[in-house]
Amino acid sequence: MKIFHGIIEIAGQMGILSGALKRKGHLSVGYNTFHSYLGYKDHLINTDWFEIQNIYKPLLNFFDVYHFHYGSTILDNFADLPILAGKGKKMVMHHWGNDVRFHDKARERNPYVFTGDSPPNEEIHQRLSEISKYIKEAIVQDYEVLPYVEPYYEKVHVVPIAVELARFQPVYPALEQTTPLILHAPTNPEFKGTASIEQTLVELKKQYPFRYRRIEQMSNEEALRLYAQADIIIDQIRCGSHGLLSVEAMALGKPVVAYIRDDLAAKFPPDLPIVNANPDTLYEQLKKLLEQPELRQQLGIQGRQYVEKYHASDVVVEQLLAIYENLPH
Incomplete structure (x- = not known):
């Protein structure tokens, strides 16, 4: 199969999935028009929207499967979708969260959530309505994102972050570490709950010896080197689900703190080892980790096993290929 990924790279996923698809013998490439300090480049053509417009005709002809990301497609106003549909091409839209998080719906089950990065409800509705006229199936990373898009598509697949x-x-965290290093890496401090996290750490510092570092404005490669030194990693405590940082931290054998909504917890695999904390429970949960080096190490080991089982790109890509095979065209 020849697979197009585009045109907005979120959390390195277009490149990671393309790399795994290539290892399975497929031709896959990500065209990325969204550039940030995170510096993703593997298996990507980093370009811009204007360049894409110049080459759209061969792009619309060459590929068998069009895997779009973050509510974006090749042409403005989704003008490519009827063309691709007319050619009988397979298409799927991958939604990642902030592109579809309806403000009121997000708050129904989560008093902590921040939706300031999402477009107005009317705009989300309009875009989803337009996309789903032509694209009948979608992918989301977890069950927090699922309800926002489910009403619009004939089928929505839940495929974990890779x-x-x-x-x-x-x-793994060392048992003899007496001043554990806590890391937090907010790409968006309001969304991740950074203010609550840092206020909680100020309070904990009165009782416990530890070091804290906030990771910002550095490439993913640089950040991973620092994550490897951590004893505890705090991801996001407002969203109600974990993000890429949690997966990367678990892959490195670190205990992870993130908020998993009560109503979503059962939707995740039962062996998810994330320490569940929201702004109201963060103090008590961190206290346990600071007091118990054995727990830190044990959770680190479990986290690595969890990622190997569910998030390894070669595992995730098998789910993806099954979806591609069965897409309508």
Whole structure:
């Protein structure tokens, strides 16, 4: 199969999935128009929207499967979708969260959630309505995102975030560490709950010896080197589900703190080892980790096993290929 990924790279996923698809013998490439300090480049053509417009005709002809990301397609106003549909091409839309998180719906089950990065409800509705006229199936990363898009598509698949395991050599927390290092890496501090996290750490510092570092404005490669030194990694405590940081941290053998909504917890595999904390429970949960080096190490080991089982790109890509095979065209 020849597979197109585009045109917005989220959390390195277009490149990771393309790499795994190539290893399975397929031709896959990600065209990325969204550039950030994270610096993703593997298996990507980093370009811009104007360049894509110049080459759209061969792009619309060459590939068998069009795997779009973050509510974006090749042409403005989704003008490519009727063309691709007319050619009988297979298409799927991969939604990642902020592109579809309806503000009121998000707050129904989550008093902590921040939706300031999402477009207005009307705009989300309009875009989903337009996309789903032509694309009948979608992919989401977890069950937190699922309800926002489910009403619009004939079928929505839940496919976990993928990581390239070869990049992650686990470094489990040392039992003898008396001043554990806590890391937090907010790509968006309001969304991740950084203010609550850092206020909680100020309170904990009065009782416990530890070091804290906030990771910001550095490439993913640089950040991973620092994550490897951590004893505890805090991801996001407002969203109600975990993000890429949790998966990368677990791959490195670190205990992870993130907020998993009560109503979603049962939807995840039962062996998910994330320490569940929201802004109201973070103090008590971190206290346990600071007091118990054995627990830190045990969770680190369990986290690595969990990622190998569910998030390794070669595992995730098998789910993807099954979806591609059965897409309508």
